[in-house]
Amino acid sequence: MDSLLLDIVIKVIFALLFVAVIMSLAAYSVLGERKVASWIQGRVGPNRTALPGISAIPVLGPQLVKLGIWQPLADGVKFLFKEDPLPGHVNKLYYCLAPCIALVPALTTMVVLPVGQYMDGDVVKPIILANVDIGILFILAFGSLGVYGIVIGGWAANSKYPYFGGIRSSAQMISYELAMGMSILPVLIWANGPNSGLAGLSLFNIVESQQGMWLGVWMPIPAFIFLVSLYAETNRLPFDMPESETELVGGFHTEYGSFKFGLFFVGEYAHMVIGSAVFTILFLGGWNFLPDFGIESLHWLSDPWALMPNWLGGPLSVIYFIGKTLFFVFLFMWVRWTLPRFRYDQVMTLGWKYLVPGALICVVAYAIIIGLWDIAFAIDQTPAIVE
Amino acid sequence: MADSETNLVTINIDGNEHSVPNGMNLVDACESVGVEIPHYCYHPKLSVAGNCRMCLVEMGMPMRDRATGEPVLDDDGVQKIGWMPKPAIACASKTMPGLHLKTKSDLTKECREGVMEFLLVNHPLDCPICDQAGECRLQEFATDYGRGFSRYVEEKNVKPKRTKLGPRVTLDDERCILCSRCVRFCDEIDENPVLGFTERGSYNTLTCFPGTQLDSNYSLNTVDLCPVGALTSTDFRFKMRVWFLKPTPSICTESSAGVNTEVWSREGVIYRITPRRNDLVNDTWMADTGRALYHQVEAENRMKSFRVDGNRASIGEATQRVRELMSVGPVAYVGSGQMSVEEQWMLRKLAEVEPGAVHFVYHQGEGDDRLISKDKTPNLRGGLLTGLLKTLPETHLHALRDQLEKGEVKTIVCFGEDLVKAGIGPDLLKKANIIYLGSHRNDTTDIARVLIPTLTVFERSGSFVNQQFRLQKFAQCVPGPAGLLPTTALLARIISEIKGDAYTAPSNPMLWREMGLAIEQFAGVEFAKIPATGLELDSSAFAQLPFVEEKGWHYEPAAEPAGAESSAH
């Protein structure tokens, strides 16, 4: 019983740690967004917010201020202390519920997200809250719940622009979920191939299966489809139909203010961070350092963390993983400040007429390729088909 | 001149035929048909001086053969026009049959440019500080007929500025264009010749004769007359630019002469009062004292709040208290000649609802035989016409005092009259309940139980009947203090409070419809259609009353109906 209690306590502590990391990553993504936007536009970005005390430290303090390090704090405090309006015409329950629904799935999905590895004796184990077998399904399932926040929020606000935002969002999310789900099938086919043992749908196994080559390299089209769908699922430009400031004022969150808006806002960035992490895991080899091309003697290249002591290798793998993730977060912003928004019909056309068929073709093509690969190189290990 | 009204002749102005009265001054004749002849020195009410030369026009008559008297025809068979070789001043000419005028010819234009150039030689270009700017004839004609640029490079004359001609008139000599209107006014109209020109040539200067000053009660008319900013009113000087001011037609309440005025206000503040031309009442003149009357609007002793027993109250509380007080015992009313006809009519309606004797005070003072009569109220005759008065009132309210002493009157409803001044001692007044409706505080208001503030003549509209039995309208010039109602509305409210029925504020046209039916002299009068120059009423019923007014400029104290008037000049 004591060990169970201890287990629970440790899990809770880990969970809190995860939440803290993800939330601060989301918060700093907001800062990153503002910085990237300003850089692209030839500006400097937030560089004024100072924290009393720390900013008084010579050299370092002003530098941090210049980087805008304290800006997310100021933003958060601002969200907290702003007047919290509750418009008279809204459906109060759903109006208040929607921001929570928007944030919770994003935080839930991180439960099955491996962020690094450590050595338990000789066995490589993932740094993860729950190493479940159905990891990717879990992420897809909860990711798909995120749409409710937007739909309910847009509907509960009971006014026309939020409503349009909500309607657009639901259609867009459903369309791209399909393409997204199908684009990862080749990855799973590969991960569950004969070379990789009995992997299942666990994300850790997917990372392990990419030591030879990152899947993004030889599955560029599924990777691309996944990335595009990811942009659509997180409502990022060029797919931010639910918000589309130019036509819908603020889209689904037009009627929201203060901390409720803040939840939507942070939820979007949390989605973005988690999405980037998932992409890294699925197509970019997770925390694998560099591909080793399946050559045994080069194994140290793909997994140098295993050779290090745990106290060094574990954190390094996490840091490397976060680094890769942050690159994709940056890519999100880079794309946002480069591409214009699609028209709604273009979004639908792209989703249904190009991405879904493309993903289907990829599934078939990679199934054949992997099947042939198996026959050619690992025929004897292929599971026999019994009656 | 009497027959000139009917005797129309045809004259030709710039090639167009116009029908104008025979023998009319050419400037006026042209103005009556919409052709402007610029002029400075000419004024329709003054003698012709002809010294500004601005009204130069080309004149001609149809040619006739001297010997035979036959018309001289040109090749087309049209009678030739014999144009005068030089231009002539229009102001010194009169219309005659067949007269031909050129007001827009090159010669005329050149003449005007020349005159303007001479006038501007020494005229300072200080329009920004000149109070006349905006209504300055020189400014207007300089833009309309001037050359547009100056050829004058020498130093301008320096003349005295800010000369005090009199207590109310300031002269800026540099601006004077020597039109002599003011001199002629003092001479001919005011009959107080104190102004004259000294020095010669370009040093010609307007001054008062030694030992005199321009202190007549009509001195400010010279300011109105002055076509430029030379003569300015010391009161109005540098107060406000005239283009901001909105003129509203009103009637002077100084005396029963009923001088027509224009009240100039901006954003609810009155800045000056000027006479409004009415050839049947005041021509274009006005007394200085009447021009200062606007100060009463913002006077210190102005009443602005309803008071019941000395405490501030709402209008509802005040009217309720009025009803209570009026029901305690016999009521007497003290009306006033300061009330408009409409208000007097409403008072009559009140007196019918709550019967009581109506008293007036006859305010008599000095008259000047011109535009200030001996009766110091503008509308005593309204009281007669509305039936409040049967005969002329006394100067003092002795009858009411006697009644008070005997205890026959418990409540007095007083309309702006100072009862203490009217001969009722304060101790006696304290025995009665006094309901006072008035605009300013006085000895009586200290005693009154209910004080109801009213609007001044500038803040309400209505009509007065002047000494000639001429019904004249005045319009609201500025909004009254917040919360105050016109006296007609107040009376309507009191009546409805007493009767216990619903209150609606009566409008003047409404009241006039009632009065037209009830009062013989008002039959057929519509408020909206009372002309700007007033409407003469049938005064035969009051012909025998001994009014105190003496002969004025347009008034004969007639035993005969007052309508027949003879022009003083």
Add this chain to the structure above:
Amino acid sequence: MADFLFFLFSALTVLSAFLVTVSRNAVNGAMFMILSFVGMACLFLLLEAYFLAALQVLVYAGAVMVLFLFIVMLLDADKARSVRPDRLTIVAATVGGLMLISGLAYVTFGPSAAPSTELPAITEMPQNATAENIPFTTASRSFGYGLFTKYMLPFQVTGFLLLIAMIGVIVLSKKIDASGDEPAKQKVAKS
């Protein structure tokens, strides 16, 4: 612990399912339905059917109900008048419901009910498992293996059935006018 969770989630499922039927507001109904699905997913979790639980959330809560909600919001179902069912419908529904309940009771408690036996031990996928000896485990791989081997035919038939349904829906929803032609496509301005 497991019992407590079972009762908790069953209560959640049943209660929200009940609320779906009685709630007047269509959006409320849809939300309760989602709650009901989530509750059911939790029950699947208690049965260690993780794959099924994830699919339940993914397909029903994540996709189907979003479409439902989409339609409900689009039609503004709040304003729909409440229809009082006629007598026949009430009788039929009552009879049908009673039959269903009695059937369920019979199956659960009747003589032919499945005996209350221990469930087979569900284990982790052994590390050394090969294709031949994949046991029945909680792992999705074993699930997939079963699907493509033992239950191949039902799986294919179900898939075919779904395909037919899909084609049927498309055919029905495509309006074809009397002449047999498809209605002219609306021109979309090309930007």
Add this chain to the structure above:
Amino acid sequence: MAVKVVDRSPLNFWEKTYMPQVLGGLKITLDNMLRPKVTLQYPEERPTIPDNYRGVPTLVRDPNGREKCVSCQLCEFVCPPKAIRITPGDIDDSDENAHVEKRPKDFEINMLRCIYCGMCQEVCPEEAIFLQDIYSVSGYSREELVYHKAKLYELGGTLPDQHYKWDRKKEAEEKVAAGGHH
């Protein structure tokens, strides 16, 4: 007018995917990201204000320190948003500028109403009001942003005056007073 229909040139495969354009766009934004920033750090760094800038309207004095405004109220008249309010007043005889006769007793400009159109500057016959280079107006209350005469003169300062109208007038007056030719 003849209409000529120009066919769009057909796209090749890569152009149809739009990917080269997207990548080109990304390259442009990346290049921009690496360029030096153009931001002006406002309160510390100030932009250079061009001479004909229309900032806050101010009242100016002539080189002798005389207030140039004679309260002719033309600016008040012309002001489209009615931001200007002048209380005219005369100059005391004992004042050294008595020859000007008139000046504003108070001169208010409501900066919340002002639209910086410059019509007051254009209309001013005395060249007393100028829209100068002050562009940052702030205050804690509405009353604070109604600038009065003292503040307007403080903002305006003294401008080199090209016109010596009033000085010449004074000289002429003095000459006459001294018995000279007038």
